[in-house]
Amino acid sequence: MKSSRASSRDAILRVFAEHVAARGYADTSLGDVASELGLSKGTIVHHFRSKEAMLGELHVAYFGRRFAEASYIGAELDDPVERLIAMIYALLAAHRDDRAASLACLRELVRYFDGELNEFVRTQRNAYTEILVGILRDGAEQGVLHTTDPTMSALQIFGMCNYAWTWYRPDGPQSVEEIAARFARDILGGLTHPASNDSGLDERIAAALAVVQRVPGRLVTRTSLATTSTA
CATH class of the missing domain: 1.10.357.10 (Tetracycline Repressor, domain 2)
Structure with missing residues (x-):
């Protein structure tokens, strides 16, 4: 069961940043971020409209x-x-x-x-x-x-x-x-x-x-x- 911490915006942004730092923006997917946190891709989209919006935040x-x-x-x-x-x-x-x-x-x-x-x-x-x-x-x-x-x-x-x-x-x-x-x-x-x-x-x-x-x-x-x- 995922914790509320794992589904927080801060946690999502932190993992997204780690993926972009390691792979680059083009090769980072919302699915990869969701998978690492044990979330659905829909949860990511609920917090952030798109990958570009995440990069902006x-x-x-x-x-x-x-x-x-x-x-x-x-x-x-x-x-x-x-x-x-x-x-x-x-x-x-x-x-x-x-x-x-x-x-x-x-x-x-x-x-x-x-x-x-x-x-x-x-x-x-x-x-x-x-x-x-x-x-x-x-x-x-x-x-x-x-x-x-x-x-x-x-x-x-x-x-x-x-x-x-x-x-x-x-x-x-x-x-x-x-x-x-x-x-x-x-x-x-x-x-x-x-x-x-x-x-x-x-x-x-x-x-x-x-x-x-x-x-x-x-x-x-x-x-x-x-x-x-x-x-």
């Missing part, structure tokens, strides 16, 4: 979690540098802690621009981009970040972090915390300057990572628990 939930993280970061950190570090870490941590949804949304994102979700997805992406642009603009105005084009700098950071799905592996040689620290040092220090042991920057990186780890309701995996305890 997966995107809504995924970006909802990213916006919640960004809101918490903004409330907890006043310093633009630490807010920037925290955003870099949050983007990278999603590849580990929200991995199936990250793969499903980032890899399959192009599909949204061919369907009814076009404008909604574009609005969500633009709104999230503006959060990072705002951090960079604040930093530039305060003289602690140096960029003449905050929008282009934001796109550079998104490209660096979001593209990590192509190479990052949770069981790889470096933890997300180590990768986030490296990215932060490279972005903040600039690749044209020699590496230095900046204890002040190390402390700010540690503080920013700790804020993201405290986000209420944040997804946590066994891997993240292991790596953050040793970071």
Whole structure:
């Protein structure tokens, strides 16, 4: 007998995300999702009109979690540098802690621009981009970040972090915390300057990572628990 938990929308979306992450959107069927949960295909259709609707709701939930993280970061950190570090870490941590949804949304994102979700997805992406642009603009105005084009700098950071799905592996040689620290040092220090042991920057990186780890309701995996305890 199936449990109410197995037939919940969250459970259905979770399994759908896992299938899309593993097989791709085109090769994922509602029947496969229903079978894994011990449900009828009709139950899936009752909750979601179609596979495209499920992909759309997966995107809504995924970006909802990213916006919640960004809101918490903004409330907890006043310093633009630490807010920037925290955003870099949050983007990278999603590849580990929200991995199936990250793969499903980032890899399959192009599909949204061919369907009814076009404008909604574009609005969500633009709104999230503006959060990072705002951090960079604040930093530039305060003289602690140096960029003449905050929008282009934001796109550079998104490209660096979001593209990590192509190479990052949770069981790889470096933890997300180590990768986030490296990215932060490279972005903040600039690749044209020699590496230095900046204890002040190390402390700010540690503080920013700790804020993201405290986000209420944040997804946590066994891997993240292991790596953050040793970071």
